Amino acid sequence: MPGRTRRAPVDLLVPAAVPRCPRIPLPVMNKETEIKLRASRATLAALRDHPLLKKRNKSGWQQRELYNQYYDTAGRDLAGAKVALRVRRDGETYIQTLKSRGQSVAGLSERNEWEWYLETPELDLGKLGDDCWPAALADLDKSLIQPAFTTDFVREYTEIAWGRGKAKVVIEAALDLGKVLAGEHEEEICELELELRQGDPEALLELAEALTADLPLMPCDISKAERGYRLFDADSYQVRLAVPELSAEQPLDDAFAALAWHLLGSSQRLAEQYRFNGHWRLLADWLAQLIDLRALLGSLGQAAPRATSHDLRAALDALLEDWRPRILAGQHDEAARQAAAGQFAEELDATRWGHFSLSASNWLLRRTWTSQRSHRGERQGAAALGNWLTHQLSDEAGALNLARYQQQPADLGEQLPRLERMLVWLRLARPALELPEVDRLYGELAKLAELATTAPDAEHLAARTAQAHTVATLKAWKALTK
Secondary structure: OOOEEEEEOOOOOOOOOOOOOOOOOOOOOOOOEEEEEEOOHHHHHHHHOOHHHHHHEOOOOEEEEEEEEEEEOOOOHHHHOOEEEEEEEEOOEEEEEEEEEEEEEOOEEEEEEEEEEEOOOOOOHHHOOOOOOOHHHOOOOHHHOEEEEEEEEEEEEEEEEEEEOOEEEEEEEEEEEEEEEEOOEEEEEEEEEEEEEEOOHHHHHHHHHHHHHHOOOEEOOOOHHHHHHHHHOHHHOOOOOOOOOOOOOOEHHHHHHHHHHHHHHHHHHHHHHHHHHOOHHHHHHHHHHHHHHHHHHOOOHHHOOHHHHHHHHHHHHHHHHHHHHHHHHHOOOHHHHHHHHHHHHHHHHOOHHHHHHHHHHHHHHHOHHHOOOOHHHHHHHHOEHHHHHHHHHHHHHHHHOHHHHHHOHHHHHHHHHHHHHHHHHHHHOHHHOOOOOHHHHHHHHHHHHHHHOOOOOHHHHHHHHHHHHHHHOOHHHHHHHO
């Protein structure tokens, strides 16, 4: 049967319902947008009767059993090329699917996908032609492809629809419960998938945000294929996303949006991986993303009126108030590290993390910070990043007044928010700056910020004084404060 191409989310490895007859060509779907949310079994049960789903349910809940065999080489060449290859059994129908990596922005994603009906459950290598096979694998001997792992789950699904203004919204809600099996290892599948069929992506985020306000649902930017590979190698799941490429000419609004999406998406992936393996460094990095996001929000001045970010900042402040002391304690206390695992599990069993994540995604998609701006705020938002950032860092450096903290190092902690605002831009937007030795400035300023969090004993006070002096003598610092 002929293959077909469609656009689908990067985290989607389960297509929508398809015709059961293998002699009918698959329907063409140009684009799909989806959000995946991890749940508990109790939460899945509660979702069936949630008022937002129950009221808008147009078809009733239906059920399918889906079995998927994934394939790769022994050297995981397909995974290395960001390709997923599987054969699915859906009732009496067999479907071969090839998916390639697309773009993912904190849960809203797209990817290329090709599907073919098969007469038997055997993989058909002949269908993997140049029209779909990635160039990175052009020299791969396809005969080396073999079974890798399986997913076996029950899907309960329904279509919900409602009017949003003058537009109609249609979303498929799917409750998946089952297992990923990889050799002797397995992981439970227990999640909600919301797939946009008709309407604006904002409607999808609005629904997800409303559900996370009531139920503990964790944004889960990991596909079922990535879970299978992770069971073989825990480090195969990439938690450190590529930093967006910024330019000095880019408008501030666009640069801020790119960095905020990056930090939010990274925090979601770090939370998922820490939940999976409990490695302390992942939790510390998760907190670091939230600190950077809070600093970013606080740095925009009139380009983001405080009223537009009040709720988001309040949610971040509550998370940081709880988690910053725990991470600081865990840096030197193994018992605190061990306790953090249980505390994080409790965090995920509540609604706060999921609701914050979806609220932030909705806020960014709507570009809410651009509302209620003055004329000056509009000009700042449209300003070239390089010009705005140089002035912003110069203002922050002047207000920091390092000479004071060389004399009064005990007060340095009060400047931690300012230091963090400078550091987030220096870390993520250095290519947009024309400053001498800017990398060194970032490194030395980061040391000063770390000292600002330490106990103000005699040893650390002396270190603060010395580090403040070091920063004040840097060429980049002198350029900012001249």
